[in-house]
Amino acid sequence: MLTGGLALSAKEIRMEYRDRQTRQELVAIERMDLDIPEGQFVTIVGPSGCGKSTFAKIVNGLLPATHGTVEVRKAANGRDHAMVFQDSSLFPWYSVLSNVAYGLVCQGVSKKEAQERAMPLIRLVGLDGFEQKYPYQLSGGMQQRANLARALTVDPELLIMDEPFAALDAQTRELMQAELLRIWNASNKTVLFITHQIDEAIFLSDRVVVMSARPGRIIADIAIDLPRPRELRVKRTPEFVAYEEKIWNLISIQLTSVGGRTGEAA
Amino acid sequence: MTATATMRPVRNPDARRHRTRPGRWFRRHERVVLGSVGVIGLLLIWEIGSRMGLIEDFFFSRPTSIVAAGIKEVQIPRFWNDVRVSGFEFATGYIGAVVLAIPIGLIFGWYRRVSYMADPWLNLLNSLPRVALLPLIALWIGIGIESKIAVVFLGAFFSVVIPTVQGVRTVDRRFLDVAHSFGASQRRLFTSVVLPGTVPFVVTGLRLGIGRGLIGVVVGELYAQTDGLGVIISRASSNLQPDRMFFAILIFTFTGIVGVESLRRVERYFQRWRPVREER
Helix, strand or coil: CCCCCEEEEEEEEEEEEECCCCCCEEEEEEEEEEEEECCCEEEEECCCCCCHHHHHHHHCCCCCCCEEEEEECCCCCCCCEEEECCCCCCCCCCCHHHHHHHHHHHCCCCHHHHHHHHHHHHHHCCCCCCCCCCHHHCCHHHHHHHHHHHHHHCCCCEEEEECCCCCCCHHHHHHHHHHHHHHHHHHCCEEEEEECCHHHHHHHCCEEEEECCCCEEEEEEEECCCCCCCCHHHHHCHHHHHHHHHHHHHHHHHHHHCCCHHHHCC | CCCCCCCCCCCCCCCCCCCCHHHHHHHHHHHHHHHHHHHHHHHHHHHHHHHCCCCCHHHHCCHHHHHHHHHHHCCCHHHHHHHHHHHHHHHHHHHHHHHHHHHHHHHHHHCHHHHHHHHHHHHHHHHCCHHHHHHHHHHHHCCCHHHHHHHHHHHHHHHHHHHHHHHHHCCCHHHHHHHHHCCCCHHHHHHHHHHHHHHHHHHHHHHHHHHHHHHHHHHHHHHCCCCCHHHHHHHHHHCCCHHHHHHHHHHHHHHHHHHHHHHHHHHHHHCCCCCCCCCC
16 A cells, blocks of 8 residues: 555566576666655656666556566546657557547547547647647657647556657757646646656756666655746756756766666667 | 859759750659550550561460450450359459458467467468469369369468468557557457558558469469350460450459559558658
8 A cells, every 4th residue: 555645656676687689687677666755756867778767667567577566546537657658659540639539548438538538638738730630740749749648638646758758859858848847737747757868857857866877776866956837947057057967977977887888778 | 262262053953854844744744654655655566566577466466456356355245254253253262361361360460379380381381382282172172163262262361361460460569568558458459559550461461462363263264174264365375366365364464453453542541641652
């Protein structure tokens, strides 16, 4: 049972897997303990290959952890958790509307009702007028808006976002960060966000969790004490830059300690 | 570096062409125009060569004779009977093959272990030239219409099954993850992810199957001469009537073209979610 006020509690998560080519046992995640109170926006940053995406998949139930438990707050109605995937995870054969309604349809809601309930979220993410388009007709940023709407439609207690803006160009990414905060303010979900962009992590979060290089574990858990609502301008304030430097230092030690080997596997 | 340096305008070599009005018209209809020129040109060479005695018309006939033979042929009641028989053989064998091949392909593709068991047989039977089985089939079910249906069936069945299996197996992992993450049921997983991803493969198979099925009809009828267009070909051959042969061959060709073209339309309908790929 989750104790009061927690949306997510992951305890002693360990993840091992067997490399198919080298037939070696690898440890992707050494140990992760993470509690997220309801309504908090928490971001995990870490060097590539540290297991942060793996952790997101474990929380989402897509991968079984080798060891440990994940508890997610039971939703009164709606799903316990929903995931916003990396780029181009919209079904290319469905219109935007069908894509956004997909989660509800999976729960057995009739297609018509699902689409009716999807419309407000399409409006929320700023895609009204595009609901009949196919994904290939949308820009990368718009696709990720639809992706976000698809996850929000099922009204999840916990929203998991796995590097959703990684494939976007730098300017679109900034805009989407601001948009995400606006949408988050409107929906007030608990968010677990995964990224390798330090500024993105600070800008969005209440808390930034820094992971070590593989095998991954938490090396810092930093509360971001910047006033909300935040605008992109906040990124140029001294407080923001100080956070950036602090986190970058933590990560750069990780990068040098393994002699640049971290890039070899995702 | 000095004042003598000159600037040269950059010219796109394509920009000068097609400036005139007929030039532009040609550019827009290039494909159709050149295609027609190719077809008509070759037919003209054939016709003229034959009339000038450069092409032996006793063996090769000529376009106008083929048309004339065709006009004569369609007035014979027996011809229509042959068309009906060949058409029935093809339609029955092909439709039967498709109706069985698509679900079987989906099952083999989806259940990995089932497919491991079936794979050796599929590969074996697919590599086997199916017409080689014809004598055996004739032995089992006679030389009537059934044996030809069977050959068409075999030809089309494997052409559809194999790409369908392939299609299901290559379904994108990402989309399966999305479906799982929203708690999709097995059935929904199948209809929302596996089927749409497999359609292009199935259509490819359907297209291949038309050609293979037609081969089945012709060879079957050549082998066991009872009725059908294949019989017209073989009889015209022994009577030294190349024009009649060409006419019958053209009917097969035409059937193939119509079939493939209509499938292309079906494909376009199912693939409207894909960006239209412009040819250069």
